[in-house]
Amino acid sequence: MVEVALHHRYDRDGFALEAAFAAPPRGVTTLFGPSGCGKSTILAAVAGLLRPRQGRVALDGMVLLDTAAGIFVAPERRRCGVVFQDARLFPHLSVETNLRYGLRRAPREAEGPGFEEVVALLGIGHLLARRPAGLSGGERQRVALGRALLSRPRMLLMDEPLAALDAARRTEVLPFLARLRDAARMPILYVTHALEEVDALADHLVVLDHGRVLAEGPVAEIALRTDLPLAARRDAxxxxxxxxxxxxxxxxxxxxxxxxxxxxxxxxxxxxxxxxxxxxxxxxxxxxxxxxxxxxxxxxxxxxxxxxxxxxxxxxxxxxxxxxxxxxxxxxxxxxxxxxxxxxxxxxxxxxxxxxxxxxxxxxxxxx
The missing domain is CATH 2.40.50.100 (RNA polymerase II/Efflux pump adaptor protein, barrel-sandwich hybrid domain)
Known part of the structure; x- marks a missing residue:
């Protein structure tokens, strides 16, 4: 289980985050809400890329952050695989070398899928000799997913990985994300403001607005709530x-x-x-x-x-x-x-x- 409780403010009168939730030990927990509601801030704090003013983050009982106890585990020791909006691949390396970079970062004792298994899972075998500049946006994101998975993380963090793609590329990548979700035996925190991605991937849903958690629970139960901002959407x-x-x-x-x-x-x-x-x-x-x-x-x-x-x-x-x-x-x-x-x-x-x-x-x- 992933336990998150955070309090953070940017400057004296800046954006304030006051959010707490618990994510199941497996499956996709989606952080959903409009731009600026605090989704990416939460992900950065879980990854260790942001040190909040107050908070606690624990993964399967292991405390990654506890400001009251003075605990702050360094990002590289948290074993979080992070996938951003832009793939952030090494442009001078081939797809295969980018993937093997993730594998080299995996702890020796860590268990996880092998190189061939990840390549087959994401359907990128025909891309191994290419460089990132020769890939489509959807292909780059699939390679970024593979690199994150090969680092043998204990948790995957995805920060709007499809936001920079057009509709056709999103449709291309979604089935691979669903396949990854079903194959990964770990919690996945997934940030999005797109309802189609919630429908396709989410098992557990955390609804955010203005830095606050409005509701959390199984996605089908949250979809039934008519008292949430979701109900105001025309596709509710x-x-x-x-x-x-x-x-x-x-x-x-x-x-x-x-x-x-x-x-x-x-x-x-x-x-x-x-x-x-x-x-x-x-x-x-x-x-x-x-x-x-x-x-x-x-x-x-x-x-x-x-x-x-x-x-x-x-x-x-x-x-x-x-x-x-x-x-x-x-x-x-x-x-x-x-x-x-x-x-x-x-x-x-x-x-x-x-x-x-x-x-x-x-x-x-x-x-x-």
Missing amino acids: GVLLDCTVLAAPEGGLARLGFAGGELLTTLHPGAVGTRLRVRLRARDVAVAVQEPQGISTQNVLPATLAEIRPAGEPQEVFLRLAVGPSTVLARITRDSLERLALRPGMPVWALLKAVTFDHRVAAPPEHAP
């Missing part, structure tokens, strides 16, 4: 764990989740693939009678569990129970009154669109 919604039940037939793939099935025009993978689906609240409509003769094919029986205010005064969130799963719908107050909606009544959820992340939780042969 829930995350469902799904399994591909049928490959596209007539252009549609069939997904199963705890509560029903979904049809989608996207191509989420082979039968048995497990993935996470974001259902945006604005894409969910409700009906008080079972619809007939409509084009929408995802019509799910549900129970209206709760009505909550939304960020806009003329809108509300509906929490819909679809079997054991919860779906959020965002509708106008006019619709709420016109349909006489109230908690406990049966409704039908109409899902106009679903969006997918890149997470594959298990290979098809191991899927339930």
Whole structure:
């Protein structure tokens, strides 16, 4: 487990950080929030690149920082693999030499993946003879990930590693990050302000704003919170764990989740693939009678569990129970009154669109 409690201020009237959270011993803990909220400051303090005024950082019981006890472990002794927005590769060295530099920095007794395993994991075997100037932005970031992993760290720290990439390059790198997350047996702290990266990678989510932790917990639970700034986003919604039940037939793939099935025009993978689906609240409509003769094919029986205010005064969130799963719908107050909606009544959820992340939780042969 990673324990973080920090208090820091830049100058007398500067930015103030007052944040505390605990990250699970494995998987990706994402620090999420707008620019300037303190995400990178936290990462710098964990890495030892910043000495906060007050604080404590511990990894699996080993204290890396405790200002009250006068403990400050030097950055090079913390064994944190750090990946920044820019890859920071040595321009005069080949990809292979850059990677082996990370391997040379690994403690002799440290266990971890070998050179060939990391190269295969990140799909960079064909790049080994090249120099960084001959790589795309996405390729450089994959090499930087490999170098960090080969240093055999006890923890990986990623500071918005995709922020400098365009949409195409981000799409290229995300599957490799997901593969790395599933292969690494260590905690990963990942800084981002991009919700698509949260959906694709996060297991645990820490929501920050103005230097404070607003909420932390499993990402699916935080996504359901309508009292957080996340709910004000137009892409706010829930995350469902799904399994591909049928490959596209007539252009549609069939997904199963705890509560029903979904049809989608996207191509989420082979039968048995497990993935996470974001259902945006604005894409969910409700009906008080079972619809007939409509084009929408995802019509799910549900129970209206709760009505909550939304960020806009003329809108509300509906929490819909679809079997054991919860779906959020965002509708106008006019619709709420016109349909006489109230908690406990049966409704039908109409899902106009679903969006997918890149997470594959298990290979098809191991899927339930």
